[in-house]
Amino acid sequence: MSKETDKILGHGADNDGIEEYDNPLPTWWLGLFYFTIAWGVLYAIDYHFVSHRSQAGEYDAEVAAALAALPQRPQVAAIAAPTPASAEAGKAVFETNCVACHGADLRGGVGPNLTDAEWIHGGTYADIQKTITEGVPAKGMITWGPILGAEKIAQVAAYVHGAGGGQ
Numbered sequence: 001m002s003k004e005t006d007k008i009l010g011h012g013a014d015n016d017g018i019e020e021y022d023n024p025l026p027t028w029w030l031g032l033f034y035f036t037i038a039w040g041v042l043y044a045i046d047y048h049f050v051s052h053r054s055q056a057g058e059y060d061a062e063v064a065a066a067l068a069a070l071p072q073r074p075q076v077a078a079i080a081a082p083t084p085a086s087a088e089a090g091k092a093v094f095e096t097n098c099v100a101c102h103g104a105d106l107r108g109g110v111g112p113n114l115t116d117a118e119w120i121h122g123g124t125y126a127d128i129q130k131t132i133t134e135g136v137p138a139k140g141m142i143t144w145g146p147i148l149g150a151e152k153i154a155q156v157a158a159y160v161h162g163a164g165g166g167q
């Protein structure tokens with residue numbers, strides 16, 4: 001333990017007569033103090049040069065984890081060509097989801113006619129799949145990708161493509 005002394009610092013005259021002893025700090029307190037300094041130095045070395053941690057790195061890792069946890073945006077199906085079977089399956093998808101805007105005969109209503117050779121977004125099988133998957137939200141065509149999934153989109157695109165205007 002540190003020794004108490006009766007030495008007085010002697011600035012009582014400046015401080016309303018309050019005097020102060022000049023006692024050394026307790027050893028345990030100084031030990032703790034030097035320990036925190038050593039700890040800080042070692043921690044900084046470990047943080048920057050050994051573990052290579054950083055706030056930017058932690059942020060990037062969290063963003064990557066959050067993105068991985070999100071449902072993946074369905075990709076346009078890699079189905080090269082429509083088949084009669086897929087077009088037949090697509091008819092049912094169309095009747096459930098699309099007739100309200102494109103009409104039961106596909107000749108249009110709120111949405112454009114899908115049986116003629118006029119295409120706003122392209123009339124190839126791949127174009128049609130892309131339009132259905134991504135939608136045209138600004139014009140009222142729904143983004144069907146997350147709703148239907150790639151397989152049903154490939155089927156309904158086959159149906160639309162085979163309805164007369166497909167290129």
Ligand code: HEC
Binds near residue numbers: 121140
């Ligand atoms: C809420 C109404 C609505 C529904 C439901 C809807 N569509 Fe559309 N669709 C539209 C509108 C409006 C457009 C025109 C977008 C534009 O002007 O760019 C469109 C455009 C399209 C096009 C592009 C036409 C072109 O000329 O390029 C295709 C293909 C299409 N829709 C297919 C579908 C299919 C398949 C479904 C069902 C899964 C469907 N749509 C459901 C409103 C709808």
